Amino acid sequence: MKNKILKISILSVFTLGVLTSCERELDQVSYSQIPLDEAMTKEANFTQAINGAYSAIKGSGYFSTDTGNQIIVPDLTTDNLIVNPQGRQSNFTAYNWSFSSNNGSVTGLFTQAYFVISRANVPLKYISNLPAGTFRNNIEGHARAVRAAAHFDLVRAYCKIPTQSADANASLGIPYITEFNPLENNVTRNLTVAQVYDNIISDLNFAVNNITENPADKSKFSKAAIYGLLSRVYLYKGDYNNAITAGNASIALSPSVGARANFTNIWASNNVDGVLLKILNSTQENVTVGVAYQQGATATAGSIRSEYVVPKSLNDLYTTTDIRKSAYIRTASYQGSQRNHVIKWAFNTGGGTPLNVVEPKYLRTAEVYLNVAEAAFKSGNETLANSLLNTLKAQRYSPYVSVNLTGAALNAEIMLQRRLELAFENDRFYTFKRLGLTMQRTGEGPNVDGTGTASVVQTILPSDTRWQWPIPQSTINVTPAFQQNPGY
Structure with a gap:
């Protein structure tokens, strides 16, 4: 042998x-x-x-x-991003929902x-x-x-x-x-x-x-990170009681959602406040995580050539008192056109790495709060849902006064905060999918005022088979018994 x-x-x-x-x-x-x-x-x-x-x-x-970068694909397939005509048209097949068995490599x-x-x-x-x-x-x-x-x-x-x-x-x-x-x-x-x-x-x-247990090492699963991931899995499974139990266990071990004072540095340096699991990256590895979004950005100013930009409607949802707006988005001109650019994955000034070489955040405590809040609402525990929301929002808005919502208003706020918190972070597509919602774009263009050419694809119904991505044909070629997804 x-x-x-x-x-x-x-x-x-x-x-x-x-x-x-x-x-x-x-x-x-x-x-x-x-x-x-x-x-x-x-x-x-x-x-x-x-x-x-x-x-x-x-x-x-x-x-x-x-x-195919998962930092961007779940957002560009939905209403969180619009293709920039000044970009290279990378990932356009996914943006246009042109999935097929022969282009499975699009993801x-x-x-x-x-x-x-x-x-x-x-x-x-x-x-x-x-x-x-x-x-x-x-x-x-x-x-x-x-x-x-x-x-x-x-x-x-x-x-x-x-x-x-x-x-x-x-x-x-x-x-x-x-x-x-x-x-x-x-x-x-x-x-x-x-x-x-x-x-x-x-x-x-x-x-x-x-x-x-080694909670200081954020590059590997800790107990808090595993419980946090379990809260995500149980939420997707529809097992809301276990989502709450696992999420609460994670929060008890790692309660910080990322303090407002640290929040920008979570993205612009190696700060790990509120991070449960990150994937290491360095100048030696030089993995350009943020390149799917843009080229040419600088940490202070300068023109940005983006592949995809933030629509006006989403940009406007971030109020001026929301720290996430400046941490995630920068409005700047490229060749005379003003756009809302994603800078969430562009810089690591603390580590001194090149443009777009950052450490991906695989899981954060803020998501666990949102997972538990949603599960609590669906289980009828509005008190817990409000408590978690208020804790998160107190670290994102300044000034902030706690509120107690009920019914549809509470559910809408949970969904809004999920969108704002996890934008450009591998979530939006899956939120539509797991909730069985219609993906409806707004018809906006890429300019800061919403003008410009809108996406050809505006609506994807919950029954669309493309919510399940195609198995790459290359896999089926060498593994003939492997079944392709329906619709491809």
Whole structure:
């Protein structure tokens, strides 16, 4: 049998039959690399494998490059962004909802998320090489947390969301890959959406009970981050009682939503106030996370050439007393045209990195507050929902006076604050989708006064099959049993 030779630091495999160029089967042992079976006997290599799984989250399809970047795709497919005619037209296929089986790479998430899963499964394959105890439990906990997170990112994008429609739970899910097997090419979609969610929750519950707590390290899952992610998963599942329980557990461990005084620096430096999980980035890695939005911005002033800009209607929802407006948006001219530009991912002045090289925030406490507030409202606990909203808003508006809302007004405020807080942060598309809402653009153009050419696509109905993104044809070509989504 051939000996599989891999260097742990560049382990690069993708299940479902797709292999990348860094993985090879060799007949001899390289002087610079060691067999995987031999390497995965040392604690240091398990730690390195876990680091590699986290690092893969910022790869192409997740948070790097422009096309398919999850920092922008969920916003440009909805009413949060308008294409700028002065830009390069990157991501225009997604903006125009022109999804098809042959351009599945328009959202490179499918390939990259399974790549992350493959990396997470490596230490799990060899976990029995470690003696029972705290270190082994911690490694398994982190691997299963990363695996669960990537599967959740996949299932919400490529499958129906349980709260989306009555038939969603029994509809077609995705494979839940639990074994490292890069040569597998006979994977089928044999799970329902409900079963995928059950697997995700099982992995996260194991992780939260077994990881070694290090809340100061925001680059890896802490207990607060896992509970926070569980609040998101349960909210999507429609299990509002558990969403509240998990969210409250997260908030108890990490209560700050990001103080108003620190908020701008959360985006413009390495400040982690209110951050539960971030993905490391540096000048050595030089991953241009923000390039999907713009080029040419400077930290102080100067012209900005944006790919997509903020519509007047959304810009106006941020009042002058809202710290998020200056942290997220800058109104500036490019070649004589005034636009509302997204600068949320442009600068890291604290770290001194180049333009657009920032650390993605995968999960923040503010979202957990919003998850619990929404779940509490739907469970009839308006007191809790108001309390959480007021705590969040007190750190966003100055001055701010607490209010107590009821009924439709309270629900509308929860949805408004979710839009304002998580704009340009991988949420808006999924909010429409999970609530089964019609995506309705406003008909505005890209200019600051709302004039200019509007999008051709203005309305997407809840019944549209394009809410479930297409499985890349390249995957089906090498894994023929893998079923394409209906409508493609």
